[in-house]
Amino acid sequence: MVGAGVLSLPYAMSSLGWGPGVTVMIVSWIITLYTLWQMVEMHEMVPGRRFDRYHELGQYAFGDKLGLWIVVPQQLIVEVGVNIVYMVTGGQSLKKFHNLVCPNCQEIRTTFFIMIFASVHFVLSHLPNFNSISCISLAAAVMSLSYSTIAWVAAVDKGIQPDVDYSYKASTTPGVVFHFLSALGEVAFAYAGHNVVLEIQATIPSTPEKPSKIPMWRGVIVAYAVVAICYFPVAFLGYWMFGNSVDDNILITLNKPTWLVASANMFVVIHVIGSYQIYAMPVFDMIETVLVKKLNFTPSFSLRFVSRTTYVAFTMIVAISVPFFGGLLGFFGGFAFAPTTYYLPCIIWLAVYKPRRFSLSWWTNWICIVLGVLLMVLSPIGGLRSIIISAKNYKFFS
Template sequence: MNDTRDKNRISREDFDIEVPDTAHQISSDSWFQVAFVLTTGINNAYVLGYSGTIMVPLGWIGGVVGLTLATAISLYANILVAKLHEFGGKRHIRYRDLAGFIYGRKAYCLTWGLQYVNLFMINCGFIILAGSALKAVYVLFRDDHAMKLPDFIAIAGLFCAVFAIGIPHLSALGIWLVVSTILSLIFIVVAIVLSIKDGVKTHSRDYEIQGSSLSKLFTITAAAANLFFVFNTGMLPEIQATVREPVVKNMMKALYFQFTAGVLPMFVVTFIGYWAYGSSTSTYLLNNVNGPIWLKALANISAFLQSVICLHIFASPVYEYMDTKFGIKGNTLALKNLLFRIMARGGYIAISTLLSALLPFLGDFMSFTGAVSTIPLTFILANHMYYKAKNNKLNSMQKLWHWLNVVFFSLMAVAAAIAALRLITVDSKNFHVFADL
């Protein structure tokens, strides 16, 4: 008993953190399945907003260069974290476990707090997206305004809760990843085809960045945070925990797939959407496109269903924490386990849904999440953890490089947070709570 406990304990001079065994599956998935988990995380319904939330405030040069740089920097940061997965002679299956092992208890708690906020905000965004897609379908067939966005957000939240109750852990997604990929291709291809059709018919488009000089400064800064939100990796160790041995080698394969073939659909729909509609591009591209009602309905329904699946990926660390803490193991259909998932996961989704309906400002969610949690977790922490862990093996130039990254992204996080708060303040004045956007 003591031996088992010792194996699950991190010890340093100034802290003592007990790391529990997980109730979820470990080392069960192929690198290809993990690659599709990562790719699903990129090509979700959020891609329908990047033309409006990234390209419109940044323009052609800023958008193309920014998105390209964000891709390269995000891949680099992912690689740093992936290489630390087996640091110190043990696997770190949670982001907070890795931070705690390197820094201590305070970093363990801070990382868990940042990660929780990050995932919670992302999940709220998925619920808003799912609700917006349902509303778009409703408006296609009925324009009586009898049902409003908060109503559809509530329906979306119910679907997300049912799915969360039925899928016990991340590895259990299995065939649902194939379904998610098909759904993603449907709404991305429809958006691309209809955007090209509209763009060919339109002879003149305005690509000017709108607003006063001060307004442009804030929107450009917030859009920079959105760039890094695209490649959110605030739960990479949790995803890497599911991959089979050799863990680091297989994770590298998954990452290279994600950042090559995986990013292409997102790039194409983002650039074509902006090309077609210019500065008038909506934060939900399917609101811009013109075409057959049945085709637009199909795309929106696909976006809705895919958001339900994708939310489960980003909520899985929270579910794993609850299941592990309360010892929920064994048969997933056992009455005790089923009732626990209904209460715990249902409650988590209910709170997320309430906040989503209360403040359904999708662009603001992306900017604020990118500033306060995505940038610190993905770039600041990743670079400094690697510097700390590999300090003796790095030359002076490499050390300087990692410190420059830490300082740069710290400044960016502060600036982006200020810009995002300004956007939220402005939107709060323009729209009431439970707004029908």
């Protein structure tokens, strides 16, 4: 659950301000916990059947063809978007680690660090399933908790900066508005577990006496407690210490203590290695299903090797081309994460369970849907503008 998006939360706070920022953080936590509960509940809502993929849930609610077209493109954009962002994150964190450990060494371009990070995935992408990456996932979970803690502890240790400024970073009204919209997407990006939750729940044994939703919901509660422990201190304390001078990745802002910040950046690298695979696995499954069932390729090691290697290479090339962490988070957070995380589970819930009109469940779901749609429409505008502005001063493949 705890993704690299946590590192951008102080930057998002600097664009939102104290009041809206705290409100958006808490409301997002509540809404996404609610929609995640819905997905856990709907996994086995039909006796004797399990919806092991997000699109299967959509097909049951909207019909085979329409459900596929509603869910799959959105889920695919989310998973590919996360993989691209994690390529950028891994490369930037490796570069920061190198610069801290060897400050007098020759400057190495970010491009090469992204390629080094990608080289790991050219190997790991050939592991067969979620269970085979459980050790990597465990290491990623420990790392995410570690670097999140280091981020806010190091910020507090550095103390409030003498020239700290809590006003908006942009000096013009359009700038303030667009930064605000992009920040909404950055917060949305931080809550990303919904897109693989059914695949994860599918790995849990289930019987009528002990359905999988019981242990799964316990896991979700623990995960969201950890999310709160990680996200809120990083967002609020990071912004409190640095104000609007914080970078879009707080670990880039921090430099001392050197050994601690260097360790945190390496923890980020280990974490996004595991997270990349978590989000890539469903994409591999989709690609191979299309190749075998639609294009009549014969299932083989060669097919698997070529398709997975090609996908990793694609995400690497895009990451090298647009390595703008904050802008990518704002764009993908709103455009892709808002539908699958904030309101699509609510629409499916209304379609399947049909709660009584104007009941508490009806109102709750409709409020989530309205807020989610606004987020999806508005925040990509800010994120895209941020990417365009960053691209003006960027040398391709630099």
